[in-house]
Structure formats: structure tokens, C-alpha cells
Amino acid sequence: MPNLFVEVHILQSLPPSNVNRDDSGTPKQAVYGGARRARVSSQAWKRAARTEYARQVPEADRATRTKRIASLLTQRLVKPTSEGGPGLTQEQADRLAAALLEPLGITKSAKKDDQSAYLLFFGKKQLDALVTLLGDRATELADLEDDALKSEVKKLPVVQTLSTGHPAEVALFGRMVADLPALNVDASVQVAHALSTHAVRTEFDYYTAVDDENTEDHGAGMIGTVEFNSSTLYRYAVLGVHQLRDNLSDAEQTRDTAVRFIDAFARSMPTGHQNTFAHRTLPHLVLVTLRADQPVNLVSAYEEPVTGVAGLAAESAVRLADELTAVGDTWGNKPLRTLATYGTDGDKITEALGSSLPFPALLEAVDQLVGAWLEGGELTTDAAPEAAAR
Structure with missing residues (x-):
């Protein structure tokens, strides 16, 4: 074609x-x-x-580019069953989210624990699909020891889930993940x-702001410039x-x-x-x-x-x-x-x-x-x- x-x-x-x-x-x-x-x-x-x-x-069909994928995934994991989530505790959700994201090579930022080291562009439905992978085993998995949890998560198609079902924004503008080429989208x-x-020639706007409560003099409360063309x-x-x-x-x-x-x-x-x-x-x-x-x-x-x-x-x-x-x-x-x-x-x-x-x-x-x-x-x-x- x-x-x-x-x-x-x-x-x-x-x-x-x-x-x-x-x-x-x-x-x-x-x-x-x-x-x-x-x-x-x-x-x-x-x-x-x-x-x-x-x-x-619609909001559900949108994409987002963020370092806060772990936080977003955790929010979905703590949702009660009445709202379509597994209803985990915050501690359980944090552990399970970290385990699910480990196959993606997503590590925490050196400066902020609640953020990843790099931005990731993904669909909100793709994040929901990660939760769906757990089925009714979310609580069971979250209670496992670290090594056992890591072993069980390796059996789940985490990378494949984020490599398919792309929202239109990702399909349009692409995604590049240097550490995991399988996630790349042209x-x-x-x-x-x-x-x-x-x-063109750059010009300057000299502006002032008046202090409304100043009745003692006629001076400006602030003076500044902004460039424009x-x-x-x-x-x-x-x-x-x-x-x-x-x-x-x-x-x-x-x-x-x-x-x-x-x-x-x-x-x-x-x-x-x-x-x-x-x-x-x-x-x-x-x-x-x-x-x-x-x-x-x-x-x-x-x-x-x-x-x-x-x-x-x-x-x-x-x-x-x-x-x-x-x-x-x-x-x-x-x-x-x-x-x-x-x-x-x-x-x-x-x-x-x-x-x-x-x-x-x-x-x-x-x-x-x-x-x-x-x-x-x-x-x-x-x-x-x-x-x-x-």
C-alpha cells in the first residue's frame, strides 16, 4: 500500500x-x-x-505525559471495588505499583520520590489496562514478599500492555523511551x-503597576519590561x-x-x-x-x-x-x-x-x-x- x-x-x-x-x-x-x-x-x-x-x-480517551505514572497507578489501585478498583491500602498500592512499573525500567527521581526519572507519554486507558491485568489477584499480589512479587509480576504482559492500544495523541506525536525500545512509537x-x-525586530514594553492602596505618592508599585514582536x-x-x-x-x-x-x-x-x-x-x-x-x-x-x-x-x-x-x-x-x-x-x-x-x-x-x-x-x-x- x-x-x-x-x-x-x-x-x-x-x-x-x-x-x-x-x-x-x-x-x-x-x-x-x-x-x-x-x-x-x-x-x-x-x-x-x-x-x-x-x-x-473524552477524558478517558486522552493521553498524558508525566513523571507521575506511579502516583496515577497507585490512585487506581486504591479505588474501592464499587468504583472499579481493587480497593488496596495506600501501602499495598505503592508496593504493587512499583512492582508493575519495574519491567518498564522506570526508576524514582533522585530529587522527588513520588516521580519517575523521566517523562512517559501514555494513554489513560493503557494505565487502566495495567490494573485489569491483575484481575482479582491485586490483594494477593500486594501481600507477597518482594522477591515473590517481582517473580509474579514478570509473568504479566506489562510492556505489551503499554505497547498496544495507543490513544490518538500517542499515535500522532510518538513516544521515545531510550531505555526500553519496545515502548517506542514512531x-x-x-x-x-x-x-x-x-x-522582525524585537521591541520592549515598559509597564508599571499601581498600588491601589497607596494614597501618599504617585509612584508606581512595580516597574518592569516585557519583550515582544x-x-x-x-x-x-x-x-x-x-x-x-x-x-x-x-x-x-x-x-x-x-x-x-x-x-x-x-x-x-x-x-x-x-x-x-x-x-x-x-x-x-x-x-x-x-x-x-x-x-x-x-x-x-x-x-x-x-x-x-x-x-x-x-x-x-x-x-x-x-x-x-x-x-x-x-x-x-x-x-x-x-x-x-x-x-x-x-x-x-x-x-x-x-x-x-x-x-x-x-x-x-x-x-x-x-x-x-x-x-x-x-x-x-x-x-x-x-x-x-x-
């Missing part, structure tokens, strides 16, 4: 903001095309997208660092539907997860200094391209910085349309499908990206195309589903 890459290209304008800062509080930056650009790290936007995605699914999503399409960002992510299908082992869930990811990625926003700047916006343009050969990041459209003669967002959209056409003409690997939602007028944009679809219609078209690929294993450049042809 051939591969299918679903790419998401986004142009999004941010007002004065500091959504992702470095260790000194400065908005992250990068030099590209000889010009200093605003940058939002891929890690920051993946976290924002994952958080946005989680809002769309990510089906790659996210690029977001870069401004133009050169404003930018039109090019954002890019690619979803390997074939890898997502392998991770989930369920065609219908793969189709649903692919659409939910595009929706979450488009609507997500890192939260740095959000109370200070109220910077949350929606994209100016969302372009989805489907390919079978290889992903193509179109950031090269902005190697020469946009100058904004006709507005940064509008000029950036034209550049993106030109680059999509140029890459296809030069290399011969044009997308199988191109779907777009945008608010910019212009024949050049419409010719390259197709007519603008309302965003819900774009998601519907992606749903149909991914579904068709999962059923038939191939998409040609002909016979687009009805929603995609609008």
Missing part, C-alpha cells in the same frame, strides 16, 4: 506577542535568508496542538518551527496517514484522527504571555496538500523576506501560491489534491490553490479523501470526492 502524506500549510498573523520565549525572556528568533525572523519552536506548537486536540476527546506527525515570512508566520506540519494507520490499527479511527488533527493544528496557539497580549488569532490561510511521494515544506517561498508593500499576509499568500506552482513545475511532483481556506482575493492564488472552501468543508473533504485512500490504498489526480471538488 502506497504512502499518503497530508500536509498543512498555514499563514497566520500575530499581533504584538511573546508566545514562545528563550531562557532570557526574549521571543525566539532565527536567521533565515539572511534576515532575522520571529520563530515559534516546533515543540511549543506541538504542545499547543496536542492540548487543542485533547479538548475534542510519530506520524512532523511539525516545523514556525517562521515569520518577513524580517508581531509577525505573519508560516506554519507547516505533515501527517503520514500510513504511519497513523499502523499506530492505531483501525481505519475508522485513523480517518477521524487525521481530520481532528488538522482542525486542532489550525486552531491551536501557544500560551506564552497570553494574559499580557491576548494574541490568539485564527489563520489567514490554511492550505492542505496530499502527496504520495514525499512531504514538501514550502518555507522556501520566504527565503527572500516579504516586505509588505500590499500587506504582509496578502503578499505572503501570493508567495505561497507561487512557490507551490514553481515546485510542482520544477520537480514534477505536484500534490494529488490541493484544498484551501483563505480570505485573500487574487486570480494567482485561486489558480494555484483552488477556490476557497469554508474550513468545515475543507475538513469534510479531507475526511472523504483519507477515507477513500484507506479503502482503496491509492489516490489519483482524478475523481475527487464531491466535497473536495467544490
